[in-house]
Amino acid sequence: MSEPVDRLPQTRKSYESPTFDRPESSPLALFRQWYDEAAEHVREPNAMTVSTLDEWGPSSRIVLLKGVDETGFMFFTDYDSSKGRQLQDDPRVAVNFPWHDMERQIRIRGLAEVAAPEDSDAYFAVRPHGSQIAASVSKQSQPVSGREQMQSEYDAALAEYADRDVPRPDHWGGFRVRVFEIEFWQGQKNRFHDRWAFCRSDGSHEPADLSQTEAWTPVRLYP
Ligand SMILES: Cc1cc2nc3c(=O)[nH]c(=O)nc-3n(C[C@H](O)[C@H](O)[C@H](O)COP(=O)(O)O)c2cc1C
Numbered sequence: 210m211s212e213p214v215d216r217l218p219q220t221r222k223s224y225e226s227p228t229f230d231r232p233e234s235s236p237l238a239l240f241r242q243w244y245d246e247a248a249e250h251v252r253e254p255n256a257m258t259v260s261t262l263d264e265w266g267p268s269s270r271i272v273l274l275k276g277v278d279e280t281g282f283m284f285f286t287d288y289d290s291s292k293g294r295q296l297q298d299d300p301r302v303a304v305n306f307p308w309h310d311m312e313r314q315i316r317i318r319g320l321a322e323v324a325a326p327e328d329s330d331a332y333f334a335v336r337p338h339g340s341q342i343a344a345s346v347s348k349q350s351q352p353v354s355g356r357e358q359m360q361s362e363y364d365a366a367l368a369e370y371a372d373r374d375v376p377r378p379d380h381w382g383g384f385r386v387r388v389f390e391i392e393f394w395q396g397q398k399n400r401f402h403d404r405w406a407f408c409r410s411d412g413s414h415e416p417a418d419l420s421q422t423e424a425w426t427p428v429r430l431y432p
Pocket of ligand 1: 253256266269270272273274284286287290291292293349350402414
């Protein structure tokens with residue numbers, strides 16, 4: 210149990226993990242290893258914050274990771290939502306996995322790109338029918354007059370697609386986050402944590418293949 214909000218200054222959890230030495234594997238292999246470990250200890254390990262930019266500054270929200278490979282990290286959303294529009298205007302993006310139960314976080318910086326339509330079709334097709342309906346009727350991030358309005362639109366679509374497949378709406382699909390920096394953080398005693406940031410070996414900020422060890426140089430950072 211944690212301390213209540215008015216005891217925040219006294220709230221202190223000590224981190225006691227094994228030390229984390231220079232990683233020898235590629236960023237993709239290390240992510241996959243840490244993910245599989247998180248899957249055993251963390252509730253919803255695929256929940257990640259995604260931060261985007263617009264003219265007023267950054268904004269963050271949680272989305273669910275739905276795939277990872279050497280090209281990057283995939284999530285699905287509404288292209289007309291606030292984040293969808295922001296990423297199409299400015300692809301610069303940050304992602305964070307806060308795996309408290311492992312005393313770990315993974316921080317990612319990169320560029321988002323709209324996923325191939327085939328990838329969005331494939332994932333939409335395996336979503337439950339109710340989620341497909343919700344994605345079809347939701348105008349994500351737009352104001353709505355009330356729950357009743359949403360429900361009546363949902364019910365109308367449910368009736369319309371009672372005995373046929375829901376087509377993937379044009380406004381819904383995936384983004385792939387292509388990575389130019391990925392940091393692995395492991396909590397240690399006395400707040401003297403281990404941090405290894407994989408930066409591009411050529412010093413650039415161009416996204417690269419996460420499985421290519423030589424494209425990346427792990428750099429230890431002060432905590
Ligand atoms: C655990 C969790 C998982 C979520 N997963 C998604 C997701 O995969 N895609 C999505 O569009 N929104 C997801 N959301 C909702 C977003 O956090 C956010 O409210 C929504 O996408 C609208 O964000 P925007 O107005 O900044 O575009 C999730 C929220 C939570 C708490």
